[in-house]
Structure formats: structure tokens, C-alpha cells
Amino acid sequence: MSGGRPQPGEVLLDVTDLSVEVDTVRGPLRLVDGVSWQVRAGQTLAILGESGSGKTVSVQALTGILDMPPCRITGGTARFRGQDLIAMQPRERRRIVGDRITMVFQDALSALNPVQSVGRQIAECYEVHRGMSRRDGMRRAVEMLDRVRIPAAASRVSDYPHQFSGGMRQRVMMAMALALDPDVVIADEPTTALDVTVQAQILELIAELQAETHMAVVLITHDLGVVADVAHDVVVMYAGRVVERAATLQALDSPVHPYTEGLLRSMPSADLKGLELPAIPGTPPSLYALPSGCAFRPRCPLAVGACADVVPPLLHVGPGREAACIERTALPGVIA
Amino acid sequence: MIRFVVRRILAAVPIGLVVTLGVFALVFAMPGDPLRELAGDKPIPASVLAAKRAQFHLDRPFLVQYGLYMKDMAAGQFGSTFDGQDIGEQLKLRVPVTLRLALLANAFQWIIALLFGTYAGFKRNGAADRLLMASTLFVLAVPLLVLAFTAQYVLGVQLKVLPVSGAGAGFPQSYLLPAMALAVVGFAGIARVLRTSIVESVNSDFVKTARAKGLGEQRVLWRHIVPNAILPVVTIAGYDFAGIFAGAVLTESIFNLPGLGQFLFQAIRLKEGGVVVLLSMLAFVTFVLINLAVDVLYGVLDPRVRHG
Known part of the structure; x- marks a missing residue:
């Protein structure tokens, strides 16, 4: 099953029913609750949600880099081309994570080792996973820096992270993540710390490299603009659960879940010029005191009494569309 | 790197002077006559006392005393203590x-x-x-x-x-x-x-x-x-x-x-100003050299300091 280049459209990473808890002094706390998604070769999946919604925790759990303890995976599978990463021994998993599945983090300044040159950090991938010498690794590092369009790559390879600008540093992270030509790249808010123009450049770079290599990209973000630009599929998370899943353009045109709808409405646009920007009332719930039933209920304009009874399951609402709302069980157009 | 080391050593010179001068001033300010106290109750002839004072520069004003101690130190002539031991x-x-x-x-x-x-x-x-x-x-x-x-x-x-x-x-x-x-x-x-x-x-x-x-x-x-x-x-x-x-x-x-x-x-x-200046200078120089070594090491270990 594994091995060989993935076929275009092949499901590379298939997460099913993933749940993560953390032990706190006040008892266990559920951070991720039954999350499922999949990503295919050559495609981009966006995981959208506010901070604390469990996006980062879920991907760190499946790659095994989450601090366990205090966190704990309480259920689910994450199959990379059929092999379950969660059931694997760490030694086995390290052959996949870091080689076939790599990660890009939000703040490249703190995510890069400050006392190692960027070249050595990239070369380390080749040394560890390909058994190359440091000299060959460094040569490949120069090629990678060149590939992510860092000017004068040959001379910059021995520079340290603090000597790069924010955008260039994020390119270094990308070079490191793409060094081994991975099948899946998980990018955790890769553009959040950057200004808008640099953001666009980085997203463009990801898209270009993806077109060359047919890698799958899992893009974690809270930025709807980013989703609209690059994602093929989107998964919306709220309080540790998936509340809506769709092909992007559909979700942006016709959101089903009231939370997604609220997010879309609160996105600044030219049409709203001069008007007050609508916001979702209230704040995300504390995981210590989740409301019964639907976690979005206290902020939801559609909430009815029954919303407090059970946690709404993800329901099929249309072709390739799922949403977890008992008041919205069909696409908006269909209701009308 | 060499420029850094030289700059640090040059910067240390005035600090060393201030430190030793301060320590000497504290010793100088202590009450009592060091030589008389050393003799205890025994009477000392005025001529002996005067000779001893001249030997240890005690008859000179404060700053001149300090200057003479520094000069002796620089020349490597450490002299002797009040009770006649060779300081070297x-x-x-x-x-x-x-x-x-x-x-x-x-x-x-x-x-x-x-x-x-x-x-x-x-x-x-x-x-x-x-x-x-x-x-x-x-x-x-x-x-x-x-x-x-x-x-x-x-x-x-x-x-x-x-x-x-x-x-x-x-x-x-x-x-x-x-x-x-x-x-x-x-x-x-x-x-x-x-x-x-x-x-x-x-x-x-x-x-x-x-x-x-x-x-x-x-x-x-x-x-x-x-x-x-x-x-x-x-x-x-x-x-x-x-x-x-x-x-x-x-x-x-x-x-x-x-x-x-x-x-x-x-x-x-014993209020031996010369010895105190000598020893505090020694301590200071060692301190500066060790910290210089640490700073150089730090620059080797942390590139952010090197380029800062």
C-alpha cells in the first residue's frame, strides 16, 4: 500500500474519530472530540477555527509531537496510506513523520533553533532520514533555499534564523519541511505572523510547490481569506468538534452551520464599508464548562430548546457537505 | 574578535582604577594610625616612625599615596608588609x-x-x-x-x-x-x-x-x-x-x-593600603579576564551575540 509515489487523488492521510484529552488539576479535559477528515494527493485541506478549537492539538496528536502526558489520545485512528500513525511505535512513526509527513509552524523565529545555522537545520533532515554526510546535506540545503526563492541561497545557508526577515524565515521553514519531498505537509498557521503581502507570497509559494510535487497540504488557519484562496476542502472546528465540512467554494457561498455563517458574515469586505462589522455574539466556551448539547448553542441565533439535549452529530446535508446542526439539516437553498 | 577583546580590555582599565581607588579610599578612611597600632603599647622613636611612614608612603597625601602604590605595582616592586614580609x-x-x-x-x-x-x-x-x-x-x-x-x-x-x-x-x-x-x-x-x-x-x-x-x-x-x-x-x-x-x-x-x-x-x-590595592587589583584583573573568556565563549555558542 505505502511506498512509491502517491497517485493523484489518492487519500494520503485519513483521520477518523480522533479524540484527545488533557489531564488538568481539575480533571481530564477533552480538547479534541471525534474529529475526522482526509486529505488527498495534490489537494489542500483547510482546518478552520478559532484559537482553542483544537486544530493544532489534533494535528500534533496524530504526528506524535504533542506533549503526552499531560495530553492523551483517547481514541481514533490517523492512517497515512493505510498505516495507523497513532498505533505505531515512536521509532516507526519517526520514519514517516519528518520524512513523508512534515510540518510548518506559525512563528518561524521561535520554531527554528536559534543557535544552529539554517543550513544545518535543513541538512539535518537529509542526514537523519537519508544517511547523507553533512557536506552533501548542506549542498542540498542550498538547493532547497533556492527552491523556496531565497536570494543568494549559497551565502545565506550558513546564516542563523535571527538574520532573516519574517517572510524569509518562513521560507526557510518551508525549505526544511519540503527538503525530503514529503507526501503531506501540515502547515499550522504558516502565515499568521506575517504581514499581508508576505502572506500572499508564502501561500503562492505553497501552491506552486504543490503543483510541482502533488503533495497534500493540511492548512490550519483561522483566516477565512486564506481558506478562500488556496483550499480545496474545508473543515470547520468549534470547541474541539468538527461542525461543518465542505468543498471550500460551496461553504463560502452557502454556509450551513450557524457558526460558519457567523464567521463569514464577520469577514471584512468592501460591501460593508462604513457599516459596523458584524460579530458573533459572546465568546468561545471554556472547555472546563462546555454547555450541554451543542457547544455553540449560547451564541447561536437559531438555538432552540432541543439544542441543549444532545451533541448534534455531523449530518449529510448535501453532496459532499456535512454539518452538525439540528436546525439546519439541508443546504440553505433547499430549505427555502 | 581581536578588536572585541582589545576593546574590552581597554574599557576595563578605567574601571580597574576606579575600583582599586575606591577600595583604597575605604581603607584610608578607617580611623587610627596603622603603624602606631602595629607597635601596640610600645613607644616608638619619632625618627623610626617617620622613616617607616616614608617607606610606606604614609606621609603623603591620599591621591599621591594611591599613585605611588600603583607605580610600584606596575614596576613589579611589591615591597614588604608593615611587619617586614616580602610581598612578592x-x-x-x-x-x-x-x-x-x-x-x-x-x-x-x-x-x-x-x-x-x-x-x-x-x-x-x-x-x-x-x-x-x-x-x-x-x-x-x-x-x-x-x-x-x-x-x-x-x-x-x-x-x-x-x-x-x-x-x-x-x-x-x-x-x-x-x-x-x-x-x-x-x-x-x-x-x-x-x-x-x-x-x-x-x-x-x-x-x-x-x-x-x-x-x-x-x-x-x-x-x-x-x-x-x-x-x-x-x-x-x-x-x-x-x-x-x-x-x-x-x-x-x-x-x-x-x-x-x-x-x-x-x-x-592592619590598614595596609598598598597590599589592599595590590590584591584588589589582582582580583579585578582575574575577574575581567575570566569574564572576557566567558563572553568570547558565549559568542561562540550563541550566534545572536556574535552578530548583535
């Missing part, structure tokens, strides 16, 4: 004593600090960590004086396992007790810094990155955590040396070790 000879005898004490104390304190700090850092909030934190707090609160006398009493007088005082038993027996006293006081601070620094490094984002690269735990530890965690510890290594020297003044006096600290203590008591 004394240094030759005493420098090795203090050096042995300082090195042994440093060895003790760094070994304990590195072991405890590293272990506590990795097993934070475990039993060993809590014990370490409590004990360092205790040690930091107990003055060296109390600790030294207690050690002397328990290990020397009661248990008789180590000599109570003096250098008679030679190295290392005579040095163990004072070195341990110094090390116990010094290790606590280093261990705490190391512990915090390891906790910080272990939880930093770049360690997550290293794990996400599929590196083994040993490689994550030695290539990524340790090189970052030692930086704050290297910084304190420099000024910790000052603590060892200050501690040596006290420890050598308590344990009657004939080192530089004891020499300085005696010189201050």
Missing part, C-alpha cells in the same frame, strides 16, 4: 592556596549544580525537583559564615573526618571542607538557573520542530535542547567567580588557610 614571596606562597581552593570549590559546585539542575529540569515537579528547589532555597538563605562553622564543628570537631582548620594536612584534605562550604553556597543559584533554562528549552517551539523532523530523542536533546539550555548558565559562570573570591576571603579566614583571601583580610585589618 607572600604572593608566591599564597596564590597556589587560593587557586586550589577556588578550583576545588568550582569543581564541586559545578558538578552538583549540573547534576541537580539537569535532573530537576527534566523531571520537573517530581520528588527530586521539589527537594532540590526547597534545599536551594534553604542554602541561599543560610549565610556562608553559619554554614562554615557548622561544617567545621560537625565534620571536624565531632566526627573528626576532616581537619578543622589550617593547611597542614595538605591537598586535598585541608581544602575539602572550605571548598565544600563555598560550593554549597554557590551551587544553588546555578542549579536553579539551569533547571529553569532546561524547562524553557524543552518547552520551546524549536524542540517541537525537531520532533516533527522525526529526530530521535537523543538527537533532540544533544543537538537542540542542550546547546540552548546552557547559554544562561555560561553567563552566570563569569560573575559567579566573583562570589568564589569574596567567599574565599571569608572561608580562608575561618579555616585558617594561608591564601590571598586571608592575606587581604589581614591587610584590611
Whole structure:
């Protein structure tokens, strides 16, 4: 099953029913609750949600880099081309994570080792996973820096992270993540710390490299603009659960879940010029005191009494569309 | 690099002058006539007193005295103490004593600090960590004086396992007790810094990155955590040396070790300005050189300092 280049459209990473808890002094706390998604070769999946919604925790759990303890995976599978990463021994998993599945983090300044040159950090991938010498690794590092369009790559390879600008540093992270030509790249808010123009450049770079290599990209973000630009599929998370899943353009045109709808409405646009920007009332719930039933209920304009009874399951609402709302069980157009 | 070293040494010159001048001023300001006190109740002929005053420059104004001491020192003419001992000879005898004490104390304190700090850092909030934190707090609160006398009493007088005082038993027996006293006081601070620094490094984002690269735990530890965690510890290594020297003044006096600290203590008591200036200059130069070495090392270890 594994091995060989993935076929275009092949499901590379298939997460099913993933749940993560953390032990706190006040008892266990559920951070991720039954999350499922999949990503295919050559495609981009966006995981959208506010901070604390469990996006980062879920991907760190499946790659095994989450601090366990205090966190704990309480259920689910994450199959990379059929092999379950969660059931694997760490030694086995390290052959996949870091080689076939790599990660890009939000703040490249703190995510890069400050006392190692960027070249050595990239070369380390080749040394560890390909058994190359440091000299060959460094040569490949120069090629990678060149590939992510860092000017004068040959001379910059021995520079340290603090000597790069924010955008260039994020390119270094990308070079490191793409060094081994991975099948899946998980990018955790890769553009959040950057200004808008640099953001666009980085997203463009990801898209270009993806077109060359047919890698799958899992893009974690809270930025709807980013989703609209690059994602093929989107998964919306709220309080540790998936509340809506769709092909992007559909979700942006016709959101089903009231939370997604609220997010879309609160996105600044030219049409709203001069008007007050609508916001979702209230704040995300504390995981210590989740409301019964639907976690979005206290902020939801559609909430009815029954919303407090059970946690709404993800329901099929249309072709390739799922949403977890008992008041919205069909696409908006269909209701009308 | 050479420019950096030269600049640092040049910058140290005025500081050295101010430090030694300040120390000398304090000695000068002490009440009483040093030579008369040295003679005790015995009457001294005025001519002898005048000759002695001239020999030790005591008949000159304050700044001139200081200047003459510095000139003698620069010329390598250390002269003799009030009671006629050759200062050059004394240094030759005493420098090795203090050096042995300082090195042994440093060895003790760094070994304990590195072991405890590293272990506590990795097993934070475990039993060993809590014990370490409590004990360092205790040690930091107990003055060296109390600790030294207690050690002397328990290990020397009661248990008789180590000599109570003096250098008679030679190295290392005579040095163990004072070195341990110094090390116990010094290790606590280093261990705490190391512990915090390891906790910080272990939880930093770049360690997550290293794990996400599929590196083994040993490689994550030695290539990524340790090189970052030692930086704050290297910084304190420099000024910790000052603590060892200050501690040596006290420890050598308590344990009657004939080192530089004891020499300085005696010189201050007798108001021997020349000796005090000489010894504080020596301490200062050593301090500057050690800190220079630490700064150079720091630049090697941390590129952010190198380019800063």
C-alpha cells in the first residue's frame, strides 16, 4: 500500500474519530472530540477555527509531537496510506513523520533553533532520514533555499534564523519541511505572523510547490481569506468538534452551520464599508464548562430548546457537505 | 574578535582604577594610625616612625599615596608588609592556596549544580525537583559564615573526618571542607538557573520542530535542547567567580588557610593600603579576564551575540 509515489487523488492521510484529552488539576479535559477528515494527493485541506478549537492539538496528536502526558489520545485512528500513525511505535512513526509527513509552524523565529545555522537545520533532515554526510546535506540545503526563492541561497545557508526577515524565515521553514519531498505537509498557521503581502507570497509559494510535487497540504488557519484562496476542502472546528465540512467554494457561498455563517458574515469586505462589522455574539466556551448539547448553542441565533439535549452529530446535508446542526439539516437553498 | 577583546580590555582599565581607588579610599578612611597600632603599647622613636611612614608612603597625601602604590605595582616592586614580609614571596606562597581552593570549590559546585539542575529540569515537579528547589532555597538563605562553622564543628570537631582548620594536612584534605562550604553556597543559584533554562528549552517551539523532523530523542536533546539550555548558565559562570573570591576571603579566614583571601583580610585589618590595592587589583584583573573568556565563549555558542 505505502511506498512509491502517491497517485493523484489518492487519500494520503485519513483521520477518523480522533479524540484527545488533557489531564488538568481539575480533571481530564477533552480538547479534541471525534474529529475526522482526509486529505488527498495534490489537494489542500483547510482546518478552520478559532484559537482553542483544537486544530493544532489534533494535528500534533496524530504526528506524535504533542506533549503526552499531560495530553492523551483517547481514541481514533490517523492512517497515512493505510498505516495507523497513532498505533505505531515512536521509532516507526519517526520514519514517516519528518520524512513523508512534515510540518510548518506559525512563528518561524521561535520554531527554528536559534543557535544552529539554517543550513544545518535543513541538512539535518537529509542526514537523519537519508544517511547523507553533512557536506552533501548542506549542498542540498542550498538547493532547497533556492527552491523556496531565497536570494543568494549559497551565502545565506550558513546564516542563523535571527538574520532573516519574517517572510524569509518562513521560507526557510518551508525549505526544511519540503527538503525530503514529503507526501503531506501540515502547515499550522504558516502565515499568521506575517504581514499581508508576505502572506500572499508564502501561500503562492505553497501552491506552486504543490503543483510541482502533488503533495497534500493540511492548512490550519483561522483566516477565512486564506481558506478562500488556496483550499480545496474545508473543515470547520468549534470547541474541539468538527461542525461543518465542505468543498471550500460551496461553504463560502452557502454556509450551513450557524457558526460558519457567523464567521463569514464577520469577514471584512468592501460591501460593508462604513457599516459596523458584524460579530458573533459572546465568546468561545471554556472547555472546563462546555454547555450541554451543542457547544455553540449560547451564541447561536437559531438555538432552540432541543439544542441543549444532545451533541448534534455531523449530518449529510448535501453532496459532499456535512454539518452538525439540528436546525439546519439541508443546504440553505433547499430549505427555502 | 581581536578588536572585541582589545576593546574590552581597554574599557576595563578605567574601571580597574576606579575600583582599586575606591577600595583604597575605604581603607584610608578607617580611623587610627596603622603603624602606631602595629607597635601596640610600645613607644616608638619619632625618627623610626617617620622613616617607616616614608617607606610606606604614609606621609603623603591620599591621591599621591594611591599613585605611588600603583607605580610600584606596575614596576613589579611589591615591597614588604608593615611587619617586614616580602610581598612578592607572600604572593608566591599564597596564590597556589587560593587557586586550589577556588578550583576545588568550582569543581564541586559545578558538578552538583549540573547534576541537580539537569535532573530537576527534566523531571520537573517530581520528588527530586521539589527537594532540590526547597534545599536551594534553604542554602541561599543560610549565610556562608553559619554554614562554615557548622561544617567545621560537625565534620571536624565531632566526627573528626576532616581537619578543622589550617593547611597542614595538605591537598586535598585541608581544602575539602572550605571548598565544600563555598560550593554549597554557590551551587544553588546555578542549579536553579539551569533547571529553569532546561524547562524553557524543552518547552520551546524549536524542540517541537525537531520532533516533527522525526529526530530521535537523543538527537533532540544533544543537538537542540542542550546547546540552548546552557547559554544562561555560561553567563552566570563569569560573575559567579566573583562570589568564589569574596567567599574565599571569608572561608580562608575561618579555616585558617594561608591564601590571598586571608592575606587581604589581614591587610584590611592592619590598614595596609598598598597590599589592599595590590590584591584588589589582582582580583579585578582575574575577574575581567575570566569574564572576557566567558563572553568570547558565549559568542561562540550563541550566534545572536556574535552578530548583535
